[in-house]
Amino acid sequence: MTIAWSQTVPYLVVLPLAGAALVPIVARRDARAAGGFTFVVTLVTAALAIALTVRLVVEGPLTAHVGGWVAPYGIELRFDRLGAWTAPLAVFFVLVVPFAWRYLEGTVPRDRWAAFYALMLLNLGGLIGFSLTADLFNLFLAMEVVSLSSYALVAVAGRGTAAWAALKYLLLGSVSSLLVLFAVALLFALTGSLNLPDVAARLAAAEPSPAATLALASLAVAFAVKAALFPLHVWLPDAHAIAPSPVSAVLSGLVVKIGIVGLVRVMELAASSGIALDLFGELLMVLGAVAIVMGAFLAIFQDDIKLMLAYSTISNIGYIVLGLGLGAPFAVAGALVHVVNHALIKVTLFLAAGSIIHQTGLRTLTDLRGVGRTLPQTCAAMTLGAIAIVGLPPTAGFISKWYIGLGAFSAGRVAYGFALVFGALFVFIYYVRMLNAFYFRTPTREEVAAAVEPPWSMRGPVLFLAAACVIVGLLGGFLLAFIMPAVGDLLPAIRS
Amino acid sequence: MVLFGVDVDYLAFVVLFCVGLYMLVRKSNLLKKLLGLNVMETAVFAFLVTSGMIEGADPPIRTAGTGPLFANPIPHAMVLTGIVVAVSVTAVALALIVQIHAHYGTIEVDELKGLP
Numbered sequence: 001m002t003i004a005w006s007q008t009v010p011y012l013v014v015l016p017l018a019g020a021a022l023v024p025i026v027a028r029r030d031a032r033a034a035g036g037f038t039f040v041v042t043l044v045t046a047a048l049a050i051a052l053t054v055r056l057v058v059e060g061p062l063t064a065h066v067g068g069w070v071a072p073y074g075i076e077l078r079f080d081r082l083g084a085w086t087a088p089l090a091v092f093f094v095l096v097v098p099f100a101w102r103y104l105e106g107t108v109p110r111d112r113w114a115a116f117y118a119l120m121l122l123n124l125g126g127l128i129g130f131s132l133t134a135d136l137f138n139l140f141l142a143m144e145v146v147s148l149s150s151y152a153l154v155a156v157a158g159r160g161t162a163a164w165a166a167l168k169y170l171l172l173g174s175v176s177s178l179l180v181l182f183a184v185a186l187l188f189a190l191t192g193s194l195n196l197p198d199v200a201a202r203l204a205a206a207e208p209s210p211a212a213t214l215a216l217a218s219l220a221v222a223f224a225v226k227a228a229l230f231p232l233h234v235w236l237p238d239a240h241a242i243a244p245s246p247v248s249a250v251l252s253g254l255v256v257k258i259g260i261v262g263l264v265r266v267m268e269l270a271a272s273s274g275i276a277l278d279l280f281g282e283l284l285m286v287l288g289a290v291a292i293v294m295g296a297f298l299a300i301f302q303d304d305i306k307l308m309l310a311y312s313t314i315s316n317i318g319y320i321v322l323g324l325g326l327g328a329p330f331a332v333a334g335a336l337v338h339v340v341n342h343a344l345i346k347v348t349l350f351l352a353a354g355s356i357i358h359q360t361g362l363r364t365l366t367d368l369r370g371v372g373r374t375l376p377q378t379c380a381a382m383t384l385g386a387i388a389i390v391g392l393p394p395t396a397g398f399i400s401k402w403y404i405g406l407g408a409f410s411a412g413r414v415a416y417g418f419a420l421v422f423g424a425l426f427v428f429i430y431y432v433r434m435l436n437a438f439y440f441r442t443p444t445r446e447e448v449a450a451a452v453e454p455p456w457s458m459r460g461p462v463l464f465l466a467a468a469c470v471i472v473g474l475l476g477g478f479l480l481a482f483i484m485p486a487v488g489d490l491l492p493a494i495r496s
Numbered sequence: 497m498v499l500f501g502v503d504v505d506y507l508a509f510v511v512l513f514c515v516g517l518y519m520l521v522r523k524s525n526l527l528k529k530l531l532g533l534n535v536m537e538t539a540v541f542a543f544l545v546t547s548g549m550i551e552g553a554d555p556p557i558r559t560a561g562t563g564p565l566f567a568n569p570i571p572h573a574m575v576l577t578g579i580v581v582a583v584s585v586t587a588v589a590l591a592l593i594v595q596i597h598a599h600y601g602t603i604e605v606d607e608l609k610g611l612p
Contacts, residue, residue: 144581160599167592189547
C-alpha cells in the first residue's frame, strides 16, 4: 500500500498538465465547458494532494521515481512537509477557477477563454512540479512552465498595456531563469549529478570551491527576482495590477512563492553540503526588512486598489525572507507558515477586489467611495482580508508574523523586530485608508450607488476564503506543528 | 582549451553572456533587448555543452572506433530541452512585441515610458 501511494505523486504534476492539453479540445465545443472541465481537473488534483498530505502525516515523506529509474540517475519527486504546501496551492486554484467563470465575461474576449483555462492549468502543474521535484534540471523546467504561463496570463486580457506589462515581466523573469540554468550547469559540471540530495552529498565530500558558492549565489539572486524581493521587485506592480483579477490572485498569492520555495531549496542545499552562508543570511535579513517597510510605504500612496495589493505583496515577501534569514527556529517556521497564510489572504483580497472592480467598473479608492453600502458582503470579505494582512489576532496573518517577530527578538535582532512592527503600522495605515473610503464616505460615482453583489459563482469563493482567513488563524498552531519538523533541515545553513 | 593559463571556452562564455546582458539593459528597442536575451541564452547553452566535454574519461557505450575524448550525453539532452524553452520564451516575447506595436505604434522603450 505504501508503494501505491508514493506512485501517485507524479500524477499531481501530470493531471494539470494533461488537463491543460485537453482544454482547447473541450473548448472547441463550448468555451464555457472549458471552465467546468478546468474546475474538475483542479478538484481532482486538490483531492489527491490532500490525500497525500494525510499519508505524509501518517507514514512520512513519499518519494516517487519517474519511470522507475532510481535516484540519483532518475528523476525524483518528493512529497515532504515542505512539498505539502501543494495541497493548499491546489485548493486555491479550485476556488479561483469558478470565480473566473463569470469574471471572464466582459473582461477577456471569448476566443481567449480556452487559452486562459489551459494556461491556468499549466501554471498549476508547473507550481506543483517546482515544489516537489528533487532534480535540478526539472526545477528549471517547472519554473519555466510557471513563468511562461504567467507572462501569457498577464497579457491574456489583450490590450496593449497588458502586453507591455507582460513583456517587462518576461525580460526580467527570463534573466533570472537563465541564472538558474547557469547555476544548474555549474553544479552539474562540479558534481556530475542533478539530484539535489546527491549534489549536496558530493559537494560536502569535495573541497569547498568558489564555483559552488557562485552557483548558490546565482540561484539565490535568481529566486530573489522571482520572489520580487525589494530592489528586484520592479516587474511586479504593473504585471499584478494589470492582469485580470483571478490571474492577479494566482500571481500574487502563489507564483511569487516559487522564489521563496527556491530560496528554501538553496538553504537546504547549503545546509546539507556544509557551505556556510552567513553573509547570505545577513543579506536576506536586510533586504527583507527593507522590503517590509518600503513595500508598505509605497502601498500607502496607491489609489488603484490592485496596485496597492501588489505593493502589499512586496511587503509580505519581505516578512517571509526576513524570517528565513533570521535563522531562529521560530522565525523560519513562521516564515514557512506565512507562505501559506499570505497566499490565502492575498487570494482573498484580490478576488474580493476583483469582484468590486467587476461590479462597478471602477478601481481607484477615490472612485470607490461608499462601495461598502452597495456591496456589503464583498466588502466584508475584503475587510476580513485586510484585518488578516495587518496581522491582527485571531486571523491568519497573526500567528506567522508573531512567530517571525518572536524569532527576531529571541535571536537578539531587535532592530529587525522593530522593522516588522513599523511595517505592520504602515500596512495598518493603508488598509484603514481603504476601509475609510469603503464605509465612511458617501458615494461620488453613480456606478457605485447602482452596483449589485456579484453572482454566487464569484461571491461563494470570496466569502469562503474570507471565512478561511479567520479559521486558519484560529487553527494556526496546527500549521506550525506541521512545519516544525521540516525546519531543522534548513537551519545549519545560517547558524554554522 | 587552455591558453596562457586561462580556459578560453569559459572566458568566451562569460564575454558572450555580458554582451547579451549589455544589449538587454542598454538597448531601447524591444527587439534588440530580446536579441540580447537570446545571446545570453546561447552563452549559457555553450557553457552547458562545454561542461560535458571531459578529456580522458571513458564513454558510456564503447565501440571499436571511439576515441579518447568523451562527451557526456546528459548536458546535450539538457541543452536540447533548454533550446525548446528558449524558443518558447522568444515566441511569447515576439507575440507581445507585436501587440505592443499594434497598440502604441512604437517598440522603443523611451517612447513607451511616457505613454499611458
